[in-house]
Amino acid sequence: MRIEDYALIGDMQSAALVGRDGSVDWLCLPRFDSPACFAALLGNQRHGAWRVWASGMETASSRRYWGDTLVLESTWDTPTGTARVIDFMPVRHEHPRLVRVVEGVAGSVEMNCEIRIRFDYGRIVPWMRRRDGSLQAVGGPDSVWIHSPVHLHGSDYRHKGTFRVEAGDKLPFVFSWHPSHAPAPPMIDPLDELDYTREIWEDWVSTGTHTGQWRDAVVRSMITLKGLTYAPTGGIVAAATTSLPEDLGGVRNWDYRFCWLRDASMTLDALLTSGYIEEAKAWREWLLRAIAGRPQDLQIMYGVAGERRLPEMTLDWLPGYENSLPARIGNSAANQLQLDVYGEVVNSLYQAGQGGLHPDDHAWKLTRKMMDFLETGWQQPDEGLWEVRGPRRQFTHSKVMVWVACDRVIRTMEAQRRSGPIDRWKALREEIHKEVCEKGYDPERNTFTQSYGSQELDAATLLIPTMGFLPPDDHRVIGTINAIERELTTPEGFVLRYSTSEHNAVDGLPGREGAFLACSFWLAEAKARMGLRKEACDLFRRLLDLRNDVGLLSEEYDPVQGRLVGNFPQAFSHVPLIHAAQAIG
Numbered sequence: 079m080r081i082e083d084y085a086l087i088g089d090m091q092s093a094a095l096v097g098r099d100g101s102v103d104w105l106c107l108p109r110f111d112s113p114a115c116f117a118a119l120l121g122n123q124r125h126g127a128w129r130v131w132a133s134g135m136e137t138a139s140s141r142r143y144w145g146d147t148l149v150l151e152s153t154w155d156t157p158t159g160t161a162r163v164i165d166f167m168p169v170r171h172e173h174p175r176l177v178r179v180v181e182g183v184a185g186s187v188e189m190n191c192e193i194r195i196r197f198d199y200g201r202i203v204p205w206m207r208r209r210d211g212s213l214q215a216v217g218g219p220d221s222v223w224i225h226s227p228v229h230l231h232g233s234d235y236r237h238k239g240t241f242r243v244e245a246g247d248k249l250p251f252v253f254s255w256h257p258s259h260a261p262a263p264p265m266i267d268p269l270d271e272l273d274y275t276r277e278i279w280e281d282w283v284s285t286g287t288h289t290g291q292w293r294d295a296v297v298r299s300m301i302t303l304k305g306l307t308y309a310p311t312g313g314i315v316a317a318a319t320t321s322l323p324e325d326l327g328g329v330r331n332w333d334y335r336f337c338w339l340r341d342a343s344m345t346l347d348a349l350l351t352s353g354y355i356e357e358a359k360a361w362r363e364w365l366l367r368a369i370a371g372r373p374q375d376l377q378i379m380y381g382v383a384g385e386r387r388l389p390e391m392t393l394d395w396l397p398g399y400e401n402s403l404p405a406r407i408g409n410s411a412a413n414q415l416q417l418d419v420y421g422e423v424v425n426s427l428y429q430a431g432q433g434g435l436h437p438d439d440h441a442w443k444l445t446r447k448m449m450d451f452l453e454t455g456w457q458q459p460d461e462g463l464w465e466v467r468g469p470r471r472q473f474t475h476s477k478v479m480v481w482v483a484c485d486r487v488i489r490t491m492e493a494q495r496r497s498g499p500i501d502r503w504k505a506l507r508e509e510i511h512k513e514v515c516e517k518g519y520d521p522e523r524n525t526f527t528q529s530y531g532s533q534e535l536d537a538a539t540l541l542i543p544t545m546g547f548l549p550p551d552d553h554r555v556i557g558t559i560n561a562i563e564r565e566l567t568t569p570e571g572f573v574l575r576y577s578t579s580e581h582n583a584v585d586g587l588p589g590r591e592g593a594f595l596a597c598s599f600w601l602a603e604a605k606a607r608m609g610l611r612k613e614a615c616d617l618f619r620r621l622l623d624l625r626n627d628v629g630l631l632s633e634e635y636d637p638v639q640g641r642l643v644g645n646f647p648q649a650f651s652h653v654p655l656i657h658a659a660q661a662i663g
């Protein structure tokens with residue numbers, strides 16, 4: 079399946095990807111970052127998958143989410159009748175579950191169910207037992223129960239059944255996970271859970287404040303962001319997957335099932351602007367727990383519960399998505415220095431205060447500690463927001479974001495009547511501004527550059543007006559936008575984050591990558607801020623057209639192959655979609 083052939087279902091602790099062919103090819107339990115029990119996404123059916131489909135059909139005839147929910151309905155129109163499969167993960171009480179209800183709509187349809195559970199990312203073939211009319215899979219720490227309304231026959235390390243549904247039939251399959259040492263999970267009423275799950279999502283959406291012409295796209299993005307939230311802690315993962323390639327067949331394959339301070343801060347901001355204050359509160363509490371300690375120990379990402387060690391390793395038994403190797407878990411970017419993160423966090427704490435969250439003394443203490451670090455550390459070279467694996471540099475965007483930290487701490491002091499060395503921080507803000515405008519700007523080409531003294535461009539500088547570093551009508555901002563459009567944009571008009579040509583090789587990696595969707599939305603937003611509404615709208619519409627049939631985006635788009643690439647669905651694409659929609663109005 080192509081990446082755009084997948085839809086997301088989830089329970090705000092983990093998520094599954096369901097293909098158009100009716101196959102669940104990705105599911106990690108009990109958490110987003112747990113080992114997958116279905117990993118066909120990074121290999122094939124032998125690495126674990128659960129397919130439900132109509133005989134004689136390759137893919138479902140159509141599919142959609144039920145209204146403003148994360149309940150997925152796939153319709154199978156066949157010569158003998160129509161059947162639907164409704165897939166969802168019930169909002170979790172104790173045990174994670176995946177429910178698939180096969181419904182007869184018209185006539186009579188022959189359906190199939192085939193399940194191969196493979197724990198530990200496709201590596202462990204479990205023991206299968208039949209107990210009390212259900213199937214149990216056990217392997218190492220994991221156990222799964224499958225309550226099936228039809229007989230599933232075991233052969234060749236999989237279980238399969240063929241059955242018929244008539245109009246009006248409803249056949250629910252329930253898949254429940256539990257630790258293998260613990261008692262079996264109690265049975266649930268799957269149809270009651272379906273009603274409940276639907277209500278939970280609809281209620282959540284109804285508390286938001288989305289209106290206007292982009293309402294549906296914005297709401298689907300909001301639901302996706304909520305689906306990427308780890309409810310027990312308030313952490314937010316960058317995407318539901320690992321190792322979906324940025325370059326098909328290449329090595330740019332990373333694990334995104336962690337909480338990046340940058341991505342999560344931006345997510346929080348998007349949720350706040352749509353009225354979701356509870357999520358903002360949970361995120362602020364997550365942040366205060368996760369990064370407690372010395373400011374110099376701050377990491378740029380953590381596990382969803384605040385874990386600090388995320389060792390990167392490769393899963394050598396997996397063939398990778400379309401042979402894109404290696405398949406990685408963990409992410410060694412966790413140990414990088416990315417100065418922009420300080421600006422993102424201080425900004426998000428400031429925005430949370432502006433958005434109605436009560437001032438918090440711990441949040442203020444944290445802000446002060448970050449400023450203490452920045453006062454001495456801001457001049458260091460770093461890996462920047464693109465997490466380059468090449469040498470550290472004086473990235474312009476990193477310095478702009480340090481300016482943002484200074485600016486927002488000063489504003490917080492003024493808004494909350496906090497005490498601190500405001501004159502020193504004002505002087506620092508001034509100094510950084512001057513340095514960036516001197517060293518990060520090329521007057522000959524009238525553009526900000528990727529790093530001090532470099533000729534290269536960087537789409538992150540599109541954020542300069544958004545962050546308030548310079549106004550949108552400043553000639554240097556206009557020049558930068560023009561330069562990016564001229565030199566860093568694909569013929570289809572989508573934006574690359576930087577050049578990956580051989581002479582640049584800033585990221586230290588072989589191969590190229592697609593257009594970066596976040597940067598393309600930033601261009602649309604920057605144009606809207608410059609008053610170029612029509613151009614902003616045109617670009618925004620073209621970007622919306624890249625969403626798949628159920629409104630989801632990955633990290634990048636390969637314009638040559640016309641395919642979504644990179645991890646999926648990706649918060650860092652859906653957040654700027656929301657911001658661009660708001661800026662365009």
Ligand SMILES: OC[C@H]1O[C@H](O[C@H]2O[C@H](CO)[C@@H](O)[C@H](O)[C@H]2O)[C@H](O)[C@@H](O)[C@@H]1O
Pocket residue numbers: 316324330332333334338340341409410411463464465466467585650
């Ligand atoms: O492409 C190189 C880097 O890709 C990842 O980082 C990207 O994703 C992050 C999460 O969305 C985002 O915060 C960052 O800005 C992106 O560059 C990957 O995690 C890195 O390890 C990798 O070097």
